[in-house]
Every structure is written in C-alpha cells, then in structure tokens.
Amino acid sequence: MSNDGCCPTQRHRALGTLAGAALLSTLWVLWQLRSAPGGVPAAPPPLTVLIWHWPFADQPPELPGNTCVRYGVARCRLSTNRSLLASADVVVFHHRELQTGWARLPLAERPPGQPWVWASMESPSHTRGLRRLGGIFNWVLSYRRDSDIFVPYGRLEPLEGPARPLPAKSRVASWVVSNFQERQRRVQLYRQLAPHLQVDVFGRASGRPLCAHCLLPTVARYLFYLAFENSQHRDYITEKFWRNALAAGTVPVVLGPPRATYEAFAPADAFVHVDDFGTAQELAAFLAGMNASRYRHYLAWRDRLRVRLFGDWRERFCAICAHYPRLPRGQVYQDLEGWFQA
Incomplete structure (x- = not known):
C-alpha cells in the first residue's frame, strides 16, 4: 500500500494535468515554428522608441538600425520620425525642449495606452514647468536612483588589465566653472576656501576656458578637483565627479548630496566630502596638508x-528597451513636480 497519502484517482488527475501542460507547451512550440523558415522560431520585432525631440539639438544624430546593439541592447529601434507616433511602442520627451517651448506634447494624437517617458538629467533647481505635466507620463528617465529608467552620469566597473599610470601632480586644487553665481552654495564655499587654499580656476567664468580635449589633461596635474554641483539635490552627481575628477585621475572634493549617496556609487575613500569638515578653513588645511602616503590611499x-561614463543620449534612450520588460504597466505620474522636487 502506498503511504504518500494520494489515492489512485488523485494520481490520475495529477498525471492528466501534467500531460495537458506538456501538450500545450508542445502546441506553443509548433505554433512558433509554423511560420519560421527552417524551423527556427521567429525573433520578436524590435521595440520602437520614438524620441520626440533630440536633447539640446536642432538635428538628431544618425540612428542606424544597430544603434542600440552598440550599447549591448538588442531588438531596440530609436527613431525621431514623428510619423511613427501611432505605432511607436514608447515615446520619450526631453524636458528642456518642453520647458523652452521648442517641443509640444501631441496629446490629441496620443494612441490609447501608449507609454510616455519624461527624460531629464538636470537638477530640480534648473527644471521649470513640471506642474502642468501631471497625469501625462508613465515612466521617468533620470539620474535619480528611484527612476523607472535609472541612467547615472557614470559608474565604476571592474578593471580589466593593468591600471593606467597617472601623470605627476604639480598643483593642489583646480576648479572648472562656467556658471558662477554668488547665490550658489558652491561659489560661497569657494570664497571661503580661497584665502586658505590655492585653487586654480578655469572655465568661462574665470576667463580661462579649456578646450574639450584640454580639460582632463589640465585637471590631471592637480591633487584635487572641486567637484562642486551647481545645486544640491537627491542623487544629483554629475560629470563634475565622474569625468572631471575620477576619469581625469584626481581626487574629487565633493559638494552635492550627502556622503552616503556618494558611497552608493564609489568607495568611501575615493573622495573628500565637504560635510566632513566643520569649516572651510578646516577643509583647506586638510587638503593643503595631505602627504603622499595618505594621498595614494x-x-x-x-x-x-x-x-565608465554615460554621456551619450543614444545610450540613455537605449536603456528604455533594456528596462522595458520590468517597467510598471498602468503607472501614471499624477504629480511629477512633487516627485521630482522631493
């Protein structure tokens, strides 16, 4: 006698259920193979992502069919052809063009159920007009870690091969700045640092602009770079940290979100945070007194x-396809301004 607690009838039902499931699976495979040449299942069609207006540009870049493949994303088609509005799987709108009026939302022509993405890499301090956008967008693409499509300005990845040697350091601190306004916290902090620390300032604000290919080699000669964000907001860590400092081969002195946020992206000993010091004078003394052993640390x-830097909008838009299977369906940002300003 069986001691599994299951009578013959129950076992027959279970076997019947398994057989039915197997039959359905077989029928599904046969249906996949039916119209596929050579018996190979047909690949699903690519997702079409329509970019309504290319960020900060009158003319979009060339977008060949393999654009997203270059960034490791398959079956993803980027297009700026607005005639595809009715058939696009996703439509993405960059906020700056909405803010300035260069682009308008095609609300009257929006197909029912079509997901729309709001995209911006700017901070809330430089973002206006969000209140009128409530109840429109389904997903957000931004640097915020809680975005539906999270696209940071950079990240650290495992090193393959030997580390690149760094140039010799001959100066203490540098700063590249174009938008210099006394009301900014970064300008106020610089004013407090300057009497106690030699900071070489470059950029349009100082009358010492650097060409695109000159910035990193110039900054690399310094021990420290002032990676001061133009405004302090949740997760707002830009190319000032990733490119101007870390990629250049210098140590960033950061002013932005709290230290814990930076530590979510980089080792705790890869940067100096201004919040670790009670005064600007204490910070200046720490930087000026840095010895070689501690600096190597x-x-x-x-x-x-x-x-790894993420500055290409093509890669950012391809990320929509990479995230697409996991994005929440039916979601709508009723208060986009409230979410972004939080």
Whole structure:
C-alpha cells in the first residue's frame, strides 16, 4: 500500500494535468515554428522608441538600425520620425525642449495606452514647468536612483588589465566653472576656501576656458578637483565627479548630496566630502596638508576599478528597451513636480 497519502484517482488527475501542460507547451512550440523558415522560431520585432525631440539639438544624430546593439541592447529601434507616433511602442520627451517651448506634447494624437517617458538629467533647481505635466507620463528617465529608467552620469566597473599610470601632480586644487553665481552654495564655499587654499580656476567664468580635449589633461596635474554641483539635490552627481575628477585621475572634493549617496556609487575613500569638515578653513588645511602616503590611499581603488561614463543620449534612450520588460504597466505620474522636487 502506498503511504504518500494520494489515492489512485488523485494520481490520475495529477498525471492528466501534467500531460495537458506538456501538450500545450508542445502546441506553443509548433505554433512558433509554423511560420519560421527552417524551423527556427521567429525573433520578436524590435521595440520602437520614438524620441520626440533630440536633447539640446536642432538635428538628431544618425540612428542606424544597430544603434542600440552598440550599447549591448538588442531588438531596440530609436527613431525621431514623428510619423511613427501611432505605432511607436514608447515615446520619450526631453524636458528642456518642453520647458523652452521648442517641443509640444501631441496629446490629441496620443494612441490609447501608449507609454510616455519624461527624460531629464538636470537638477530640480534648473527644471521649470513640471506642474502642468501631471497625469501625462508613465515612466521617468533620470539620474535619480528611484527612476523607472535609472541612467547615472557614470559608474565604476571592474578593471580589466593593468591600471593606467597617472601623470605627476604639480598643483593642489583646480576648479572648472562656467556658471558662477554668488547665490550658489558652491561659489560661497569657494570664497571661503580661497584665502586658505590655492585653487586654480578655469572655465568661462574665470576667463580661462579649456578646450574639450584640454580639460582632463589640465585637471590631471592637480591633487584635487572641486567637484562642486551647481545645486544640491537627491542623487544629483554629475560629470563634475565622474569625468572631471575620477576619469581625469584626481581626487574629487565633493559638494552635492550627502556622503552616503556618494558611497552608493564609489568607495568611501575615493573622495573628500565637504560635510566632513566643520569649516572651510578646516577643509583647506586638510587638503593643503595631505602627504603622499595618505594621498595614494585615495587612489587605491584604481587598481581594481575603472570609470565608465554615460554621456551619450543614444545610450540613455537605449536603456528604455533594456528596462522595458520590468517597467510598471498602468503607472501614471499624477504629480511629477512633487516627485521630482522631493
């Protein structure tokens, strides 16, 4: 006698259920193979992502069919052809063009159920007009970690091969700045640092602009770079940290979100946070008094990690396809301004 607690009738039902499931699976495979040449299942069609207006540009870049494949994303088609509005799987709108009036939302022509993406890499301090956009967008693409499509300005990845040697350091601190306004916290902090620390300032604000290919080699000659964000907001860590400092091969002195946020992106000993010091004078003394042994400690992460930058809008838009299977259906940002300003 069986001691599994299951009578013959129950076992027959279970076997019947399994057989039915197997039959359905077989029929599904046969249906996939029916119209596929050579018996190979047909690949699903690519997702079409319509970019309503290319960010900060009158003319979009060339978008060949393999654009997203270059960034490791398959079956993803980017297009700026507005005639595809009715058939696009996703439509993405960059906020700056909505803010300035260069682009308008085609609300009257929106197909029912079509997901719309709001995209911006700017901070809330430089973002206006969100109140009128409530109840329109389904997903958000931004640097915020709680975005539906999270696209940081950079990240650290495992290093493959030997670390690149750094140039000799001959100066203490540098800063590249174009938007210089006395009301900004970064300008106020610089004013407090300057009497106690030699900071070489470059950029349009100082009358010492650097060409695109000159910035990193110039900054690399300094021990420290002032990676001061133009405004302090949740997760707002820009190319000032990733490119101007880490990629250049110098140690960033950061002013932005709290230290814990930076530590979510980089080792705790890869940067100096201004919040760790009671006064600007204490910070200046720490930087000016840095010895060689301690400084090397700030660069130790370079033996195992490398910087990857994300500055290409094509890669950012391809990320929509990469996230697409996991994006919440039916979601609507009723208060986009409240979410972004939080």
